Amino acid sequence: MKGEYKTKARNMIVDYLKANADKRFTAGDIVKALSESGATIDRSTIYRNIDRLCEDGKLVRYKENDVNGACFQYSEGHGSCHQHMHAQCANCGKIYHLDNEIFAGAEEKLKEEYGLEIDFGKTVIIGKCEDCNK
Structure with missing residues (x-):
């Protein structure tokens, strides 16, 4: 298992995920929400963290017919x-x-x-x- 880096960006992303744990969202939703909150996190950093969180089992990635790209659900606590x-x-x-x-x-x-x-x-x-x- 890889070590987990607790960067400011990762913490902001995880905070968003926890606040929206009962909803589905896209990577674009995360980018938009963090941008609107004044955070300056590079889009590639968000995607990299999403990939890592999926690998770690904290995010579930799935495809919905009405959405372009992948949707995600925060699943920590729902392993x-x-x-x-x-x-x-x-x-x-x-x-x-x-x-x-x-x-x-x-x-x-x-x-x-x-x-x-x-x-x-x-x-x-x-x-x-x-x-x-x-």
Whole structure:
């Protein structure tokens, strides 16, 4: 395991990630937010830190159809994000960690009827959360 460097830039990036742990975001979102906060962090530094955080298992990288490039989710404290499904509010972007047992019957049916195996870590169900439905 590589040593972890605690630079000012890395700390600012991790602070952003922790503040947005229940949302998905892109590298561009991080660049924009840090720039708007007055931080002068080079874009390549942000991308390098994203790559390192993904390698370390603190960020989950996935592709969404409505977004160009990769989306990320901060997963520290949810080390098994690659092993369970997520739901996301289409309105506010909040992410929920789902129990795979909820989908056991559907998983079996998809495999049986279509030969399709679910990749839980890359599966996101889109809906509207309780707060946004009010």
